[in-house]
Amino acid sequence: GAGVSQSPSNKVTEKGKDVELRCDPISGHTALYWYRQSLGQGLEFLIYFQGNSAPDKSGLPSDRFSAERTGGSVSTLTIQRTQQEDSAVYLCASSSSTGGYYGYTFGSGTRLTVV
Amino acid sequence: AQSVTQLGSHVSVSEGALVLLRCNYSSSVPPYLFWYVQYPNQGLQLLLKYTTGATLVKGINGFEAEFKKSETSFHLTKPSAHMSDAAEYFCAVSGTTNAGKSTFGDGTTLTVKP
Numbered sequence: 001g002a003g004v005s006q007s008p009s010n011k012v013t014e015k016g017k018d019v020e021l022r023c024d025p026i027s028g029h030t031a032l033y034w035y036r037q038s039l040g041q042g043l044e045f046l047i048y049f050q051g052n053s054a055p056d057k058s059g060l061p062s063d064r065f066s067a068e069r070t071g072g073s074v075s076t077l078t079i080q081r082t083q084q085e086d087s088a089v090y091l092c093a094s095s096s097s098t099g100g101y102y103g104y105t106f107g108s109g110t111r112l113t114v115v
Numbered sequence: 116a117q118s119v120t121q122l123g124s125h126v127s128v129s130e131g132a133l134v135l136l137r138c139n140y141s142s143s144v145p146p147y148l149f150w151y152v153q154y155p156n157q158g159l160q161l162l163l164k165y166t167t168g169a170t171l172v173k174g175i176n177g178f179e180a181e182f183k184k185s186e187t188s189f190h191l192t193k194p195s196a197h198m199s200d201a202a203e204y205f206c207a208v209s210g211t212t213n214a215g216k217s218t219f220g221d222g223t224t225l226t227v228k229p
Contacts, residue, residue: 033216041221042205042221043205045217048216091159100209100210100216100217103151103164104217109158
């Protein structure tokens with residue numbers, strides 16, 4: 001597509017429920033990144049994909065968080081048994097190369113609110 | 116390891132005045148450096164980047180930044196602020212050997228007064 005698409009744009013869920021956040025990167029972009037942006041804070045790295053592989057999962061906060069990427073394209077971030085501290089904006093970004101040379105193209109994010 | 120410090124979480128300037136947003140970085144390998152802008156309810160947009168070569172880089176909307184290795188800085192400037200520049204700005208560093216994972220600063224909110 002023309003840009004990075006994320007869905008849903010907003011999600012309100014009850015504590016303890018599972019949620020799935022979707023990212024559709026720019027066609028042909030091999031690298032895909034998930035970040036989390038909490039209110040008034042910077043971006044927190046969650047996970048990185050190169051193709052369908054995730055060489056770096058070091059930012060996932062707990063085992064309640066998981067992510068996958070299929071066909072070298074769409075990625076899904078899943079949060080199980082959501083907690084109030086999971087409330088944040090989840091940002092997806094893609095890049096045409098690894099090594100960071102080109103920078104990222106970001107989606108508009110999914111605002112997750114856990115009540 | 117890499118880190119970014121943005122000095123000043125809020126900066127306010129008058130329309131037409133100089134914009135200066137400060138960024139200092141730490142990186143154990145030669146860095147790639149970026150500035151991103153985030154308008155309300157939008158994702159981040161790449162403003163400019165330094166990878167190699169010329170240390171003064173120009174970006175969109177009249178912004179520029181200078182890489183100063185000796186000062187480990189990458190400050191963002193614009194000679195004359197416009198109302199439309201009001202947004203949050205993020206500095207980021209990516210090492211050349213860490214698969215492109217960028218570390219972001221906490222952001223600086225720029226307010227432009229008429």
